[in-house]
Amino acid sequence: MSIRIPFVKTLGVCLALAFSSAALADQPVVIKFSHVVAENTPKGQGALKFKELAEAALPGKVQVQIFPNSQLFGDGKEMEALLLGDVQIIAPSLAKFDRYTKKLQVFDLPFMFDDVAALDRFQASPAGQELLDSMKSKGIQGLAYWHNGMKQMSTNKDQLVRPEDIKGLKFRIQSSDVLEAQFRQLGANPQKLAFSEVYQALQTGVVDGAENPWSNIYSQKFHEVQKTIAVTNHGALDYMVITNSGWWDGLPEDVRAGLKQAMSGATEYANKLAAEINDRDQQRIAEAGKARIQTLTKRDIAAWREAVRPVWSKFSGQIGEDLIAKARASNEE
Secondary structure, three states: OOOOOOHHHHHHHHHHHHHHHHHHHHOOEEEEEEOOOOOOOHHHHHHHHHHHHHHHHOOOOEEEEEEOOOOOOOOOOHHHHHHHOOOOEEOOEHHHHOOOOHHHHHHOOOOOOOOHHHHHHHHHOHHHHHHHOOOHHHOEEEEEEEEEEEOEEEEOOOOOOOHHHHOOOEEEEOOOHHHHHHHHHOOOEEEEOOHHHHHHHHHHOOOOEEEEOHHHHHHOOHHHOOOEEEOOOOOEEEEEEEEEHHHHHOOOHHHHHHHHHHHHHHHHHHHHHHHHHHHHHHHHHHHHOOOEEEOOOHHHHHHHHHHHHHHHHHHHHHHOHHHHHHHHHOOOO
8 A cells, every 4th residue: 555645745845955955055165274373473374364365255155264372283183183174274384294205304404495585486396386286195285385484493501503502402393304313413302292382391491492483482482481592594494284185176166266366365475474573573582682592603504504414315315316406406596
């Protein structure tokens, strides 16, 4: 015996499903952008600019939520969260990618780039742009490079001029084989710590020193718990803004195009701001008078360069001599 479902009831169910699907389709794409630094840093400001530009370019289609200062995920968890889809965009330091591709270790080699302008030229080159796609097979899509500035060394000691001045000292590093080798080559003891733990570690003497750009030193108040900051400019602390490649490729074409446009604008803004903030924060640190800024001579810098030269040889096979040559060429205008 067949059972007839009243037409009106059937129509009601169909309409309800249709309205439900339409409502879901009208929902904005929620983009969680998580990072580990303060909002008043170049990365923090760049993230806010991306939100502004993305929501303006795609009104009602996207909603960007920013989570600074490790509010959502810290250094050790943000990559896993991205791959699991718990966040959509993060901007880790370039030092964090060596387990996904060894090529990005080129950015960690000490004294690779003379200044931020050289770094810019390499990142904009075909070789630099290719690196944004170098982790797609691992589920990671690079979207842009963001600057934070050249790194300076700081310690809780009065003397920081030559490489021998850090021998035996404990230095906080990011999780990077190149950075670990750099400090071991200098006779120091590298300690891998999450960024959120650095201030307390410096304050309590768990570590004696660190390497950071001026904006990080000032915004995190590291200058209040260090005695000396040497102007070494020995490396760059840059970020790659990344997303989950599967999520990215699955976006509607118009949404992806709008987000690319917003990221381009945010990148230009963040990188210009990075230079301004680092200059300003170096001056603020000098004016605070809590840590002495140690200027180095050309002879001093030459000694540092010579001391870390073996690190290049150690990693050239992993990175590729051709890529290193292209990076070095960026120092020539």
